Amino acid sequence: MRASLLQIDVNDSESVASRRLRVAALVREQAGVDLVVLPELWTTGAFAYEGFEAEAEPLEGPTYEMMAKAASDAGVWLHAGSIPERDPEGALYNTSLVFSPSGELAASYRKIHRFGFDKGEAVLMGAGAELVTVRLPETVIGVATCYDLRFPELFRGLVDAGAETFVLPAGWPERRRSHWTLLAQARAVENQAYVLACGTAGTHAGVPQAGHSIVVDPWGEVLAEAGAGEEILTVEFDPAKVATTREQFPALKDRLLGLDTPRR
């Protein structure tokens, strides 16, 4: 299976409209791979909080339209990263969109763990409540977004729902890059699953981004890693390695169920 992670430079000098066009063209150029992945909130920037309100769009808004078309033009599965979604009641969500190669919406996922503690995304956006998996011909993907990476129980939930490959769009800051790499490898090792984590490059809202999109195999080996700038990271991986790793080192079978802490 071949995947391209598009590590987009998200900066304040490019308008959202021109970035949409530019990204759609990049997606079209990926014809021939199986899966294309975009970062979190690449229209506005994950830390450009003022832009959330200004650029919020309905689920089937301009980004949806353009990405559905780009997926079908390229004939690829497209995890189109996330958009600031405004629902019909006016609430905002950080919502990921996954399109099939015919341009149909295969799934959407509202980010469950919002970043910012008592400001930013955590107060401006609502929290999702549902785990999302999508069956591709080669693998079952489990969807998570950026800050979700810090919450291993979410990934265990996705494994229980059948996930073999985690796809994680992000807008991770340079300041915590060491956490990004460490956590991507940890989620892969503990769940014996692939991790495809696609971040942004550049600086937006004064926050330098880490870049360093990464693909980790079920043994925790880094198959590919981007640099700091805009980059297309294309990687070939064998989805069957999830089953062989889980058979040959069956640690997931030793889970003691019932130890979960209650929800607050």
Ligand SMILES: NC(=O)CCC(=O)C(=O)O
């Ligand atoms: N956009 C985010 O979710 C940022 C997460 C982050 O900066 C962190 O977990 O550290």
